[in-house]
Amino acid sequence: MSNKLTNILVPVISVILGLLVGAIVMLVSGYDPVQGYIALWEGIFGDMFTIGGTIRQITPYILAGLAVAFAFRTGLFNIGVEGQLIMGWLAAAYVGYAFELPAIIHLPLAILAAALAGALWAFIPGLLKAKLQVHEVIVTIMMNYIALHVANAVIQSISDSGEKTPMIHESASLRSTFLDTLTDYSRMHYGIVIALIMVVIMWFILEKTKRGFELKAVGFNQNASEYAGMNVKSNIILAMVISGAFAGLAGAMEALGTFGNITVQAGFTGIGFDGIAVALLGANAPFGVLLGAILFGALKFGSLNMPNVGIPVEIVSIIIALVIFFVASGYIIRVLLERLSKKKEAK
Amino acid sequence: MKKRKFGLALSVVLAAGTLLGACGSKDDTTKGDKEDNFSLAMVTDLGGVDDKSFNQSAWEGIQKFGKDNGMKKGDGGYDYLQSASSSEYNTNLTNMNRRNFDLIFGVGYLMADAVKEVADQKPDTNFSIIDATVDAPNVASILFKEQEGAFLAGVAAASVTKSNKIGFVGGIDIPVINRFHAGFVEGVKAVNPDIKVDVQYTGAFDKAELGKTTANRMFTTGVDVIFHAAGATGNGVFTEAKERKAKDPNANVWVIGVDADQYKEGQVNDKTNVTLTSVMKRVDVAVQDVAKQAKEGKFPGGETLVYGLSDNGMALADSHGAISDETMKKIDDFAKQIADGTIKVPEKVEKKK
Structure with missing residues (x-):
């Protein structure tokens, strides 16, 4: 079997397997799987509203996935995407309402602020890792909690002990009346364009620039890179900063697109953690991340329609988890396929 | 091979059946007159309908109202959706609106923004928010003392x-x-x-x-x-x-x-x-009260209703002798x-x- 064919077959088979096991779960618990999957399908592609909602859900996943993937490619495990996203969200929401500027300056400024905030939040673990060899996993996890509670405190102080910031001005918004009428107020926004551009930018940095080559080299082998004359420390910091900037942009999508403000959060949004799964699904490649985010976002948004036909949220979560489980364990299917094709060749 | 084809045919028939079935029921609900076919729904915030707290209380109120008025769970009767994250409030509210419920409750102050947004987009549906105030002509805000x-x-x-x-x-x-x-x-x-x-x-x-x-x-x-x-x-x-x-x-x-x-x-x-x-905090009392007014065509849109001790909106539970x-x-x-x-x-x- 050709390599290309296997590459396409593996994810397809994984999704089908996941759906099959999900169907069994629904059958066993007394729900109609056909009805359930039709609801899932309609929840993703049913009409303009659901398509818009699916795209909106995919947008932050792309950026969070890119953030994790970029760090991964440079040998770093950035679990702090969640915290960097919250800081980006806060920064964009603040710039969005605190300044009154023409849209052509305001919107880029708010987006830039989010990227900077995310980058700054990732700079700290990067610096600690480079200078003091503190493991980035520990630092980034802890930075998540700091981000959550710092953001909550800031929101409460700027909104005078309320629980949310004022809405951003129109000039900083990614939403448009055109998209709202087209998709029946699905809250879809132009952030998807930014996310897609970032996919290309990440590919460009990693594959087409000298810096990108150095970053990847540091990821493969720090000692060899140092021996080759690269500055390992500055590369580690730079990798974290770029990763954090992607995460901050994901936050900007929430601030300037979906919500228009930031509310006191009782817990994490989960987007940053889902970003880890998205990056793994996409094999840490920019375009792979895009596909991973599409799958993840579509399942996540489409599944919201399943309770509408009477399937409880808990069952829905199990089914979605199963699909992702099978996709993530694609390696097993790959081995099976290779065995099968070898047998055929032997005959 | 034959078996497989049969299976495929069966699933196609099943799929078509459910699709057509869904279409049928949709037509029914839109045809019915709103006055005598009153339906209501709620969307929870991050707690579920079994949170032993106000989401549960609201759902109990809706169930009781439904049973008292001979309604059934599901489209055209009463139902709920649970939200797992704040980004789902808006979608869940819109979904309930698309299922043609006449009155939709958003439970919890966290949902205020989402209720405001969806209520502005769908001026023909009545909404109600619990524990917050939303300024819109088709939203009744419920607060407690x-x-x-x-x-x-x-x-x-x-x-x-x-x-x-x-x-x-x-x-x-x-x-x-x-x-x-x-x-x-x-x-x-x-x-x-x-x-x-x-x-x-x-x-x-x-x-x-x-x-x-x-x-x-x-x-x-x-x-x-x-x-x-x-x-x-x-x-x-x-x-x-x-x-x-x-x-x-x-x-x-x-x-x-x-x-x-x-x-x-x-x-x-x-x-x-x-x-x-x-x-x-008798969220159930408040929910039933607003639902009753809406069913009678006197929905208190744009108003803020405050429930306290005087109208049984707040009460102390039995202490069992303590x-x-x-x-x-x-x-x-x-x-x-x-x-x-x-x-x-x-x-x-x-x-x-």
Whole structure:
């Protein structure tokens, strides 16, 4: 079997397997799987509203996935995407309402602020890792909690002990009346364009620039890179900063697109953690991340329609988890396929 | 091979059947006259409909209203959707609107923005928000005078304390919880101004372990009654109190529950229970009241309805004998004075500066 064919077959088979096991779960618990999957399908592609909602859900996943993937490619495990996203969200929401500027300056400024905030939040673990060899996993996890509670405190102080910031001005918004009428107020926004551009930018940095080559080299082998004359420390910091900037942009999508403000959060949004799964699904490649985010976002948004036909949220979560489980364990299917094709060749 | 084809055909038929079936039912609901075919739905915030708190209470109210009016769960009757994250509020509300429900409740202050947004987009549907105010002609806002119920709890707590130290465990520092806090402190003061109230906000509604450590600290420093207004975080307060009571059956430890009657939460064994009483926020009463008005065509759109002691929106739960008759009389007395306006309970705690 050709390599290309296997590459396409593996994810397809994984999704089908996941759906099959999900169907069994629904059958066993007394729900109609056909009805359930039709609801899932309609929840993703049913009409303009659901398509818009699916795209909106995919947008932050792309950026969070890119953030994790970029760090991964440079040998770093950035679990702090969640915290960097919250800081980006806060920064964009603040710039969005605190300044009154023409849209052509305001919107880029708010987006830039989010990227900077995310980058700054990732700079700290990067610096600690480079200078003091503190493991980035520990630092980034802890930075998540700091981000959550710092953001909550800031929101409460700027909104005078309320629980949310004022809405951003129109000039900083990614939403448009055109998209709202087209998709029946699905809250879809132009952030998807930014996310897609970032996919290309990440590919460009990693594959087409000298810096990108150095970053990847540091990821493969720090000692060899140092021996080759690269500055390992500055590369580690730079990798974290770029990763954090992607995460901050994901936050900007929430601030300037979906919500228009930031509310006191009782817990994490989960987007940053889902970003880890998205990056793994996409094999840490920019375009792979895009596909991973599409799958993840579509399942996540489409599944919201399943309770509408009477399937409880808990069952829905199990089914979605199963699909992702099978996709993530694609390696097993790959081995099976290779065995099968070898047998055929032997005959 | 034949078998496989048969299977395929079967699933196609099934799929077509469900699709067509879905179309049919949709037509039915749009055809029906809205007046005699009233339907209602709710969307939860992050807690589910089994959160032992206001989501559950709201759902119970909707179920009761549905049964009283001979409605069925599902399209054209009554139903709910649960939200797992804040980005889902909007989608869930819109989904309920697309299923043609006449009145849609958003439960919890967290949903205020989403309700406002969807209500503006769908001016023909009636919405209602609980625990927040939304300014739109098709939204009825439901608020509670939490401070009134909490005041009575404060009176009860001040009457059973022996150490003259009482605790208050709050969730997130927001207006709703501040009202509980202010009323409780005021009630304690009304009985004995020398009692110290130890106030602690945990910053979360879903962290039982935080509630437990907070309660542990309070009990250790001599507090013997804790009132929690912290959702699931408060479950940790109950756990800590029960552990202490199990170790030493003579210990004077009490917990006052919130939102619903939390008597069951305080059960140590067959004989002992640490729940003194609960400050019940009758979301179910409010939901049924608004639903009734809407069904009669008198939906209070654009208005803010405030439920308190006088209209059964707030109440103290049965203490199962934990509160003496003498204290009960005192509480009833205060309740009357609050209900007729003789006593005005403040909504906010004066901040020490």
